[in-house]
Amino acid sequence: MNEERKGVWRILAVDEDGCIxxxxxxSLWPEISTSLSLSERGPERTVMFPRIVEESETKIAGGLEEVCPVGAISIISPGEIPGEDSFSLVFDMVRCPRCRAPFATGRELDYVKGKLPEDIRAKSSHPSWIDLCPTCRRSAFREGASREVIVRRSGARR
Ligand code: SF4
Structure with missing residues (x-):
């Protein structure tokens, strides 16, 4: 084994087609390292992964497999030490139909929509609350709640 790579404990593998x-x-990794990072530029999100897991990073690396909702991360034994230290995946983001801010990857949104219970999916119309960014979703909820109060009060006065 290469002297510089002595501390390598495992290799981090990501299923590129499965990652959303x-x-x-x-969000988990920065606890110990900046080598797994995320950046957003306009409608594009980039996740940078470390290829190599050092011995000191073993605990948190094990947690990565658990935290990934789609099981796209695996920490595997090093067979051959890879030449690259890191790799990146780039995702197109979807824009909120209200404020036009990009807020989630298309794959991420599809995943969340697929997890919604059938009755909630049936009730939603396009653009539904799920297509809104978190800020607009909160405003839509507040507006809906205010409308309900007004309707209830005007009904009570009649
Ligand atoms: S946690 Fe999310 S970003 Fe990270 S590998 Fe899994 S799907 Fe991809």
Missing amino acids: GCRACS
């Missing part, structure tokens, strides 16, 4: 670019792994 959801940020769960990049």
Whole structure:
């Protein structure tokens, strides 16, 4: 083994077709390292993964497999030490239909929609609340709640 690579404990593998670019792994990893990071530029999200897991990173690396909602990360034994230290996956983001801000990857949104219970899916119309960014979703909820109060009060006065 190469002297520089002595501390390598495992290799981090990501199923590129399965990864939805959801940020769960990049939120966990900064606890010990900046090598798994996320950046957003306009309508594009990039997740940068470390290829090599050092011995000191073993605990958190094990957690990555658990935190990934689609099981796209595996920590595998090093057979051949890879030449690259890191690799990136780039995702197109969808824009909120209200404020036009990009807020989630298309794959991430499809995943969440697929997890919604059937009765909620049936009730939603396009653009539904799920297509809104978190800020607009909160405003839509507040507006809906206010409308309900007004309707209820005007009904009570009649
Ligand atoms: S947690 Fe899994 S799906 Fe989400 S960005 Fe990381 S590897 Fe991709």
